[in-house]
Amino acid sequence: MRSQRWTKVMNESFRVSVLVLAVALSGEQLVEAEGAGDLFTVVPSESRIVYHVVHKLHRVDGTSRKAEGRARILPTGQAQVSIRVPIESFDSGNSNRDSHMKEAVEAARFPVVELKASCDGMSMPISFPATNQKICRAQISFHGIQKVIDVSVQAAFESATRIHATSTFALSLDEFKVARPSLMFVKIDDELKMDVDLMFSR
Numbered sequence: 123m124r125s126q127r128w129t130k131v132m133n134e135s136f137r138v139s140v141l142v143l144a145v146a147l148s149g150e151q152l153v154e155a156e157g158a159g160d161l162f163t164v165v166p167s168e169s170r171i172v173y174h175v176v177h178k179l180h181r182v183d184g185t186s187r188k189a190e191g192r193a194r195i196l197p198t199g200q201a202q203v204s205i206r207v208p209i210e211s212f213d214s215g216n217s218n219r220d221s222h223m224k225e226a227v228e229a230a231r232f233p234v235v236e237l238k239a240s241c242d243g244m245s246m247p248i249s250f251p252a253t254n255q256k257i258c259r260a261q262i263s264f265h266g267i268q269k270v271i272d273v274s275v276q277a278a279f280e281s282a283t284r285i286h287a288t289s290t291f292a293l294s295l296d297e298f299k300v301a302r303p304s305l306m307f308v309k310i311d312d313e314l315k316m317d318v319d320l321m322f323s324r
Contacts, residue, residue, distance in 0.1 A: 158194075158196055158197060159194045159195050159196040159197055160194065160195045160246055160324065161192060161193075161194050161324060162192065162193045162194070162195075162285055162322035162323060162324045163191075163192050163322065163323060163324065164189050164190055164191045164192070164193075164205065164320055164321070164322055165321040165322070165323050166187055166188060166189060166190065167187070168321035169187065169189050169319060169320040169321050170185055170186065170187050170189075170319050171185070171186045171189050171207050171316065171317070171318050171319070171320075172184065172185045172186075172316070172317040172319075173212065173314055173315065173316055173317075174314075174315040174316075174317070175295075175310045175311065175313075175314055175315075176310065176311045176313070177305055177308065177309075177310045177311070178308050179305060179306070179308075182214050182219065182223075182310075183214060184212040184213060184214040184220065184223065185212065185213055185214075186207050186208070186211040186212045186213070187211070188207060188208050188211035189205055189206070189207045189320060190205070190206050190207075191203065191204050191205035191206055191237075191320075192204055192322075193285070193287070193322050195244055195245065195246055199242065199243055199244060199245035200240060200241065200242050200244065201239075201240070201241040201244035201258075201277075202238075202239075202240055203237070203238065203239045203240075203241075203258075203287075204236075204237070204238050205236065205237045205238075205318075205320070206234050206235070206236050207234060207235045207236075208233060208234055209224060209227060209229035209232070209233055209234065209235065210224065210229060210233065212224075222303050223303065226300055226301055226302065226303045227264075227265050227300055228265060228266075231266065232264070232265050232266050234263075235262070235263065235264050236261075236262070236263040236264075237260055237261070237262055237263075237318075238260065238261045238263075239258045239259065239260035239261070239273065239275070240258060240259050241256045241257075241258035241259075241275060242256070243256055244256060244277060246279070246282070247279050250279055250280065250281050250282060251278065251279060251280050251281070252278075252279045253276065253277065253278050253279070254276075254277045254279070255274065255275065255276045255277070256274075256275055256277075257272050257273070257274055257275075258272070258273055258274075258275045258289075259272060260272070260273045260291075262293065264293065264298050265298045265299060265300050266299075267297075267298045267299060269293070269297065269298070271291065271293075273289050273291045274289060274290075274291075275287060275288070275289045276288050276289070283323055283324050284321065284322065284323050285321075285322040285323075286319075286320075286321055286322075287318070287319075287320045287321075287322060288317075288318065288319050288320075289316075289317075289318045290315070290316065290317050290318070291315075291316055291318075292313050292314065292315045292316070293313075293314045293315075293316065294312050294313065294314070295310075295312050295313075295314050296312050
């Protein structure tokens with residue numbers, strides 16, 4: 123009886139030891155994965171994201187210089203990018219108009235726009251400056267809804283420590299369930315055009 127209990131205890135101890143070792147090893151692998159490649163961070167003072175919407179009577183351009191995010195270029199040549207922009211940071215030069223836009227996109231409920239993208243074939247160049255343009259797969263999180271789109275990204279590698287990335291793409295306000303603001307009973311167009319101009323540094 124004692125022998126059986128002792129065997130059970132030993133077996134349980136062995137399983138716990140294996141589990142602890144597995145967790146430890148997976149943790150080391152995770153750290154290695156997180157540390158792999160070249161990591162760059164957005165420089166807000168040298169970056170901007172601009173939205174453009176069109177009404178029958180005029181065009182509105184709102185600019186944010188509060189983008190935050192990182193880009194990692196893996197040894198495989200894949201680039202992984204994550205960007206966040208506060209809705210409150212967009213400024214069109216008209217506070218009343220900005221207030222209506224923020225109300226339309228429910229900035230209080232959904233305070234940020236997020237973009238997560240993955241691009242293949244974005245290896246660090248051998249010499250600088252160099253430019254690389256690729257189609258990237260991007261997940262946009264806006265107004266509580268996520269959409270996956272393809273975007274064209276141009277990466278200008280100014281040096282081994284600075285990358286200037288630009289992209290232009292369009293989103294549908296209707297697809298993101300945004301109630302389009304109206305002026306004189308006419309709604310703004312459905313298209314929300316985005317110009318992304320980011321400087322990354324490390």
